[in-house]
Amino acid sequence: MPATLPSVLVDTEWVAQHATDAGVRVVEVDVDTSSYDQGHVPGAVGWNWNTELCDTVVRDIVPAQKLEELLGKSGIDNKTAIVLYGDNNNWFAAWAFWQLKIYGHEDVRIMDGGRKKWLAEARDLSTDKPAVKAATYKAGTPDLSLRAFLPEVQQALAGKQTALVDVRSPAEFTGEILSPPGLPETCQRGGHIPGAKSIPWGKNCNDDGTFKSYDDLKALYGAQGISGDQPVIAYCRIGERSSLTWFAMKYLLGFPNVKNYDGSWTEWGNLVGAPVEKP
């Protein structure tokens, strides 16, 4: 197992022991933005992915100034160890992790197993928002080596030197459905980017919500010819599932060149004339 693993993952017991330590801030980020109010890790603050972790006017990740304000009011400075967790196997916790890395925050970790494991272990929950002393935060220059934009994906398709990984469900990959069941449809065409490999994001995780072992992940990606010796771009529907796959490939497998295409299928599947492969 590589040395990278312990530094980015903490287990639920570690969080139970250290959640309120000085210099540590636990943050819950969920798909369902109401989950935090239904009980959270005592001492954790909650972030709303669709209002606080994005630009709410232009479609974009959170702007630097807005991130600085969010982290500041969350009591986070540039030296704070941020521990993220959330529902659905840390789906949106990984989305927050990706953005924090883009802005250069050094010490970010994910609670392995997320909210699911915490609940299953019947650990303490609180419905109180913690009293937080505001801090000052300075975002770094965005590291765009972690993020793919449309022209780069088009170039990858043409050049065939970069592996494309579609992390959506098989039914989305084939075009049978346009979005996950129960969620709004947000694209005009179904299918996938030609040549993309289908490796659904959930395969990164065990049944208890924890990440699979290094060997299991290596086998999962290796079976599709993804070994880290070529650039990789991961995508999904809006870029959040693929941020978890990005996390697994970059931080658990140690692939050197992995990008998250957050435009994802809601961009590609709406483009006039973009090539689409089905099934």
Place this chain on the structure above:
Amino acid sequence: MKPEDYSRHQQELGGWQVMIETYKLGGVYHCTIANVDPGARFARADGETKAEAESRAMEKATKYLGQTRKFEV
């Protein structure tokens, strides 16, 4: 507070497999429903009893699932 009466089970709803998760916290039952693939929570409800919370959540979930279209591939 500790969550009580935690349960998690999979079943079919409106032609889709869903995961239903329920627990009690501070006298209130919280129920959330997620699609199994990819696992996104898309309906939730509270109630005084487990049955009430789950019934309300399933009613919402059925409505949302009914809006998902399938295409021939």
